[in-house]
Ligand SMILES: Nc1ncnc2c1ncn2[C@@H]1O[C@H](COP(=O)(O)OP(=O)(O)OP(=O)(O)O)[C@@H](O)[C@H]1O
């Protein structure tokens with residue numbers, strides 16, 4: 001990613017009263033990427049997002065959008081942004097289309113074709129002339145997306161857009177978000193507390209915990225990680241093998257699960273352990289390495305309270 005960042009977050013801090021809620025977050029976002037902002041309830045996602053879009057004062061640091069400071073040059077900065085921070089405002093007794101028309105009056109020089117194009121993009125063409133009150137939550141979210149996209153923003157900022165949706169609704173939103181990034185080169189900054197969802201939708205994931213950005217990684221790297229494996233050894237005698245591993249490698253985590261010895265280690269250590277067993281009189285009949293799931297890793301990072 002050698003491109004110029006579209007959003008730069010520099011040492012962003014938020015203090016309310018004597019409490020520091022956001023402790024100096026720094027992050028660059030690039031054109032066309034979907035960035036997942038993952039954190040448990042109360043981690044500081046909404047607070048960060050509200051500062052990014054100028055809905056809340058920044059205590060320290062700054063947010064630049066396409067080089068413009070959200071604080072000092074709000075109008076210019078925000079012109080590049082489409083966002084759904086809370087539930088999008090809709091007129092339930094109007095059709096989806098009329099809602100978009102109404103909203104588009106605030107956008108200078110917008111063409112009717114743009115509205116049609118966006119309706120297609122979010123897959124609402126069949127139902128757009130029906131009243132919003134007949135829409136499912138997922139359809140309302142998509143109409144919200146359409147509304148946020150009308151002025152052709154470069155960046156879309158979404159705070160938990162799949163909250164309350166069923167699995168099918170979540171899949172729909174995910175599909176449209178990926179489509180926007182790929183087809184319209186829009187940068188999407190999306191928050192969630194669900195790792196599984198982020199993994200499917202994002203190019204990179206940043207984990208926020210207690211107001212600190214504690215890790216930023218590409219999903220690809222996370223999936224290819226061969227440093228955190230749980231390796232199953234079918235070895236006997238089992239208990240003796242466990243004691244032997246613990247004695248010779250006191251720092252390694254190992255345990256017995258389902259009559260197998262599980263050693264938490266990296267790919268390059270598998271042979272070492274296999275040799276250790278074979279050379280010391282154990283019978284080894286199987287080895288099976290599994291990547292530690294991202295879920296486990298995140299729980300480890302966040303101290304186990306990712307789902308609180
Ligand atoms: N106006 C406020 N005054 C005091 N504390 C606040 C205020 N707004 C947020 N907080 C606190 O800041 C922390 C972060 O809140 P925030 O809403 O940003 O978390 P979040 O990651 O969006 O959580 P959720 O997943 O529940 O939406 C929480 O501990 C919250 O109680």
Ligand SMILES: [Mg+2]
Nearest residue numbers: 045046047159
């Ligand atoms: Mg929130």
